Amino acid sequence: MAKIAYSDTITLSDPIKRDGSENITKVKLRKPRSGELRGLSLTAIMQQDAAVMLKLASRVSEPSLMPHELNDLDPADMMAISAGLLGFFFTPEQRAEIEAMTD
Numbered sequence: 001m002a003k004i005a006y007s008d009t010i011t012l013s014d015p016i017k018r019d020g021s022e023n024i025t026k027v028k029l030r031k032p033r034s035g036e037l038r039g040l041s042l043t044a045i046m047q048q049d050a051a052v053m054l055k056l057a058s059r060v061s062e063p064s065l066m067p068h069e070l071n072d073l074d075p076a077d078m079m080a081i082s083a084g085l086l087g088f089f090f091t092p093e094q095r096a097e098i099e100a101m102t103d
Contacts, residue, residue, distance in 0.1 A: 005031035007084035014074035
């Protein structure tokens with residue numbers, strides 16, 4: 001079995017408040033498996049469609065985030081999560097090209 005890949009830790013600017021537990025201030029994303037993409041458009045993922053990114057994030061976030069928690073995210077936190085998810089869809093060569101363009 002392949003090693004599970006994770007995103008960098010995402011620190012939320014507006015923590016998620018859960019009843020009966022501590023606030024969630026940090027989230028990691030696990031690289032989705034093909035089955036977790038079921039029902040989602042790859043084009044919509046690449047376009048960072050908010051509804052699709054929220055659905056995907058609920059499937060691969062650690063700690064596991066509920067859809068209503070994701071719907072209440074600060075927009076900046078949603079963009080950080082979307083960017084983390086999008087990073088899983090590039091080859092190492094594509095990532096290197098993108099990083100070279102941003103330097």
